[in-house]
Amino acid sequence: MSKKLVIVGGGAGGPSAAAKAKRLDAELQVTMLEAGEHVSFSA
Ligand SMILES: Cc1cc2nc3c(=O)[nH]c(=O)nc-3n(C[C@H](O)[C@H](O)[C@H](O)COP(=O)(O)OP(=O)(O)OC[C@H]3O[C@@H](n4cnc5c(N)ncnc54)[C@H](O)[C@@H]3O)c2cc1C
Numbered sequence: 001m002s003k004k005l006v007i008v009g010g011g012a013g014g015p016s017a018a019a020k021a022k023r024l025d026a027e028l029q030v031t032m033l034e035a036g037e038h039v040s041f042s043a
Contacts, residue, residue: 002027010034 005021007014010032018030032039 002029004029004031006030007032010036010039012040015040 003025005018005028007017007030011034014032014034018032021028021030
């Protein structure tokens with residue numbers, strides 16, 4: 001069974017943490033929760 005990671009917040013830190021976690025473990029199931037209307041849109 002693959003591991004699951006839930007990230008709260010889709011600002012600057014959330015997607016960054018998600019990308020790092022997936023680089024460390026490509027099988028990881030990542031779910032990111034964002035309360036606002038948009039997730040991070042910066043490069
Ligand atoms: C006016 C202003 C201008 C800035 N200008 C710059 C700039 O020019 N360059 C720069 O590098 N930095 C700038 N910063 C700083 C930059 O915005 C922050 O350092 C960065 O956004 C922090 O990222 P973060 O992911 O920690 O938090 P945030 O970007 O605040 O993201 C947190 C996210 O979590 C979500 N959230 C909170 N609670 C919940 C919940 N319970 N469930 C789901 N989602 C939730 C919020 O909706 C939010 O989207 C600026 C900041 C401000 C206030």
